[in-house]
Amino acid sequence: MVAICDIVKKNDDDSAATAATSDDNSTAMVRKNSFVVSCKIINHRSTTNKTTKKLSLTSSNKMPFFRPSLFSNVPPTIRFCLHDENKVQKPKKSIRKLLKWRHNSLTPRVIRRALLNSHFEIVDADSRFWIGYWGRHWKTPDFRQLLPYQKVNHFAGAFNLGRKDKLWTNIDRLSSKNVKNGEFSLLMPKTYILPHDLSLLKQKMSQDGQLTPYILKPPASARGTGIHVVHRSSQIPRKKSLVAQTYIYNPLLLYGSKFDLRIYVYVTSFNPLKIYLYQEGLVRFASVKYSKCLSTITNRLMHLTNYSLNKSAAQDENIENRSETGVKWSLTKFWNHLKHMGKDVDKLQNEIIDLIIKTFICCETPINSYMNEQISITRCIKILRFTSSGSPYSANYTTKPWCNVGKDTSLHQKEAFYIETFEKTGKIDPTILDDLTGEDLRILIDLEDEYQRRGDFVRIFPDQEANSRYLHFFETNRYANLLLDEWLNQYFHIRETGLKLLEEHCKRKAHVATKRCD
Incomplete structure (x- = not known):
């Protein structure tokens, strides 16, 4: 019997942040629950043995190590627990020796503690035997090295979602195929990929005038790194790889501050496409109240909502016009606030779900192409975080435990x-x-x-x-x-x-x- 587990990863910008703030209930629970959805033990004969059946029964106050399938002759799943939850029962040595997790410096502390609490051993990166890995995205050819029992926290081709330039290319492609109904036109603001589209951007800025600001972002970075708001074409680097979008200069404010929604989405498969939405999430606030004045355009604490930028500033009493909200709310608190204001929360939630599904539809063709080319057995999953503007930021996982079947x-x-x-x-x-x-x-x-x-x-x-x-x-x-x-x-x-x-x-x-x- 071979142990297989499917894990979720947020993208690299939160890996370090979460390692430092591993007690954050929202991120901890989304990861733990993602373990539960997809962690499976594979028996190559596709039958459960007596050991599996014994471990699926409760013999103490501890949780059973295995969660049985709904069906006969189908392998069970591993039950994971957070570090502060009651440990699961210890499996027999014959199973325990298979529970090896490949070490990586980017594995968040909350994940490492959950693994140890669930009887996994974290082994050196150069170890030959391991069943799970959580780290940086692999180069596409590296996925070919995966063995049937190994899981990694990335899809081959996931950069089609995680890179802002690739994401825009995919959305724009499908939008052009659905021009009549405009179904995809609002998923993401019009995006210029620089330096390729630099002349088009300068032409548009000339037409708009200097009162229309643009936001510049690196295509593959996060945590607010390299983001700037500009209003003159002379402020744009000529050779640097960036994406540019019209800056929303009149945003929706909460208590005078900019905010966005951090919504967690879990993908267990791209073929078939299966998407899960986590019921809790985060609302992130800028730590300084918003102003339309062009003189404030360089104030990142006013214009950006990234937690890594604002967490310290929110406590600094020397900062003028500090936000009254703090820098984070739970998503539940936000929904309740909107209901109290008489807003149609159900309509907004359905619109967000629509945005999420359409975004994945835009990207599933290139991702499936990479998966089919590089991986003979599906063993990837992915978690993404969607902001209120409709721009998803990537993160990763692992999934399918079935043996590969030749198609006649x-x-x-x-x-x-x-x-x-x-x-x-x-x-x-x-x-x-x-x-x-x-x-x-x-x-x-x-x-x-x-x-x-x-x-x-x-x-x-x-x-x-x-x-x-x-x-x-x-x-x-x-x-x-x-x-x-x-x-x-x-x-x-x-x-x-x-x-x-x-x-x-x-x-x-x-x-x-x-x-x-x-």
């Missing part, structure tokens, strides 16, 4: 048939759920097991109500997305019936791979 001709034919039917009619043929293959069953089992252990996450895609709206936006129609859509269409409201159907297949081991893992 009949399976290719089935997939091609249902994809072609959807493309011609715009509807999914309900017979897609007839004669489910082993691979079909594994996809559906993963969906239901993940949903069962979702904790404080909400699955926003696939969704039984939203899918019909979004599927036609995908550049590539993928069989697995169609399969999950029809499954939820038929069984979401009668879930027990669907679970019984899957259980019947699992008892017969119809889901078990018949070909060797790569």
Whole structure:
């Protein structure tokens, strides 16, 4: 039996910050809950053994080490605990010796403590055997070195989400394909990629006049590093790699200060696309009250909301016009504040979810292309943080524990048939759920097991109500997305019936791979 776990990582800008502030409940809980959704033990024979069954039973006040699947003959998941939670039961030595985590200096303290509390051993970076890694993004070819039981906290090609220039390129591409309805035009402000678009930007600034400021950002940095607000083209570096956007000069203010929303999004798979939204988050404030005066345009504490910039300034009594809010609220406090003001919170939340789903749709084609090229078995997950302006900032994870199954001709034919039917009619043929293959069953089992252990996450895609709206936006129609859509269409409201159907297949081991893992 081989232990496999799927972890979530925020992007590099928060790794160091969180290591220093690991007691922050919001970031700690989102990471812990992400462990729960995707951590799985793989038995290469796809059956649970007696040891697994014993450890799934509660024999003391400690939590069971394994969380059983909903289905027979399906591997369980590892149960992770934070450092201040009751430890899980210690597994037998034969399992414990497999729980190796590769050391990296960027692994946040909250993750290291959770690993140790869950009976993992953190081993040297040059160790040959490990099952989990959390660190900087790998170079694309490095993903080919991953073994079937190893997990890393990045997707191959994730820079298509994490880099602001790549993100804009992907959004702009899909926006141009949906010009009539303008579905993607508001996901991200018009962005100029410098120095390539420098002449276009200067022309636009000349038309706008000096009263229109622009914000300049490095395409791949974070924590407020390298961000500047300018209002003259002469202030723009001529050769530096940057992205430029019109600065929102009349922003929504709270108690006179700028703010943004930090919303955590967890992706367990890109094929099929599965997205979870964490129910808690952060509201970040600038530490100095906002002013439209151009003379304040260089005041980063007024114009930027990054916590790393504002956390110390908020306590400095010598700073004029300090914000009255502090530098952070919980998202729950913010929603309650809006409700008290009579605002339609449900509408705003639905608009944010719409933004999130569309952003992933814009980027799923290039990411799937990299994943298919570099990784034979899906073993990545990703967490992103979306701000209120619609600009996602990347972070990472790891996922799929199933053995790789070679696809025979009949399976290719089935997939091609249902994809072609959807493309011609715009509807999914309900017979897609007839004669489910082993691979079909594994996809559906993963969906239901993940949903069962979702904790404080909400699955926003696939969704039984939203899918019909979004599927036609995908550049590539993928069989697995169609399969999950029809499954939820038929069984979401009668879930027990669907679970019984899957259980019947699992008892017969119809889901078990018949070909060797790569």
